[in-house]
Amino acid sequence: MKASRKSHVPRGGRPRGGWPARDSLDNFLKVVSGVIPLLDSVKESLEESTGSIPKASRQLDNVTKATESATVEILDLLERMSARVDTLGKAIVGVRAASREGEIRLAAMDALIAPLAMSNPEVHARWCEFRKSPGCLALPASLDAEFDALRTDTMNIGMALQVQDITTQQIAGVSHMIESIRMNLAEVLQSFSEGERTSPPEQTKSRPADPNGRFNGDAEYSRMPDRQEDADEIVERWKRGNHA
Amino acid sequence: MATTKFLIVDDSLTMRRIVINTLKSIGFENVIEAADGKDAMAKLLSEGAEFLITDWNMPEMSGLDLVKWARASEQFADMPILMITTRGNKDDVIEAMKMRVNNYIVKPFTAPGLKEKIDQILKSVGAGAA
Numbered sequence A: 001m002k003a004s005r006k007s008h009v010p011r012g013g014r015p016r017g018g019w020p021a022r023d024s025l026d027n028f029l030k031v032v033s034g035v036i037p038l039l040d041s042v043k044e045s046l047e048e049s050t051g052s053i054p055k056a057s058r059q060l061d062n063v064t065k066a067t068e069s070a071t072v073e074i075l076d077l078l079e080r081m082s083a084r085v086d087t088l089g090k091a092i093v094g095v096r097a098a099s100r101e102g103e104i105r106l107a108a109m110d111a112l113i114a115p116l117a118m119s120n121p122e123v124h125a126r127w128c129e130f131r132k133s134p135g136c137l138a139l140p141a142s143l144d145a146e147f148d149a150l151r152t153d154t155m156n157i158g159m160a161l162q163v164q165d166i167t168t169q170q171i172a173g174v175s176h177m178i179e180s181i182r183m184n185l186a187e188v189l190q191s192f193s194e195g196e197r198t199s200p201p202e203q204t205k206s207r208p209a210d211p212n213g214r215f216n217g218d219a220e221y222s223r224m225p226d227r228q229e230d231a232d233e234i235v236e237r238w239k240r241g242n243h244a
Numbered sequence B: 001m002a003t004t005k006f007l008i009v010d011d012s013l014t015m016r017r018i019v020i021n022t023l024k025s026i027g028f029e030n031v032i033e034a035a036d037g038k039d040a041m042a043k044l045l046s047e048g049a050e051f052l053i054t055d056w057n058m059p060e061m062s063g064l065d066l067v068k069w070a071r072a073s074e075q076f077a078d079m080p081i082l083m084i085t086t087r088g089n090k091d092d093v094i095e096a097m098k099m100r101v102n103n104y105i106v107k108p109f110t111a112p113g114l115k116e117k118i119d120q121i122l123k124s125v126g127a128g129a130a
């Protein structure tokens, strides 16, 4: 190599220390020829990633829609259940009233039968037996508590469905984030293509609107009362005129 | 049965139904609804309401902008307004109070919590509680 190079040396001879500029250029060209396929593959994988982002966004959208329709179905059922619970509640009130009425009638019967029962042990025994029969018992007192618990549970299932609004906002936050990433990737891809470098990339013209207002990506589903207590404290201080 | 007419504003159908069901369970049956601030403005102007319960984050027009509009109007300047939102930061609560909401609930809310706030507001504006 050295010898052949020497044979092409111009009249002044080989500079002392070799051919640094030419060696560097050779090395640079080698690096560039290695980098070009690498850049091509980076571009390819960027294109692939950018292309799959809309699909990911659509999938997130589908999750939101599916969750919403499931929630609507549950709410429909709960509303029907609540209506039935109310109907049952009214029926129980009716039974209680009838039972009270029955007690009054039985008391009147007691008064009528007492003289007969005193003289006839068999009438007395039969009457006592009848008074003990289940048909003469009032509804158990615990039924009201059970019934209230059923109503509260139905209500609480409905309240827990607030999670759907909260997760929808969280998903909207993630969608917004991945859309921003897609746009940044699209810009990088645009810069690979020299011809389009002079005009602004198409995607930047339609950046997503400022999400502030549409959703709260930081929404959280917490049953702990502390967030409400903090808000209450701020509201109270505000109302008292202490805005600190 | 309380006759106060409520307007419930939330972009989430689920939330609107939950709030409406809760209101009914505590005795308020007179309720209309809107899906965002713009829709709410139209409903207030066409149908009217005596009590506004609004979400903050909504498309088209946010709850805060709706409150700003209501407070700047002659008709709804003193209307009772309760905000129910996922935004629980101190700055958010203060911003809403600056816009003169009457009270503030952080989602997820509870039925007793909603009742308490409504009763407080109705008491403070001189209307009867449920």
Ligand SMILES: [Mg+2]
Binding pocket: A214, A215, B010, B011, B012, B055, B056, B057, B058
């Ligand atoms: Mg919302």
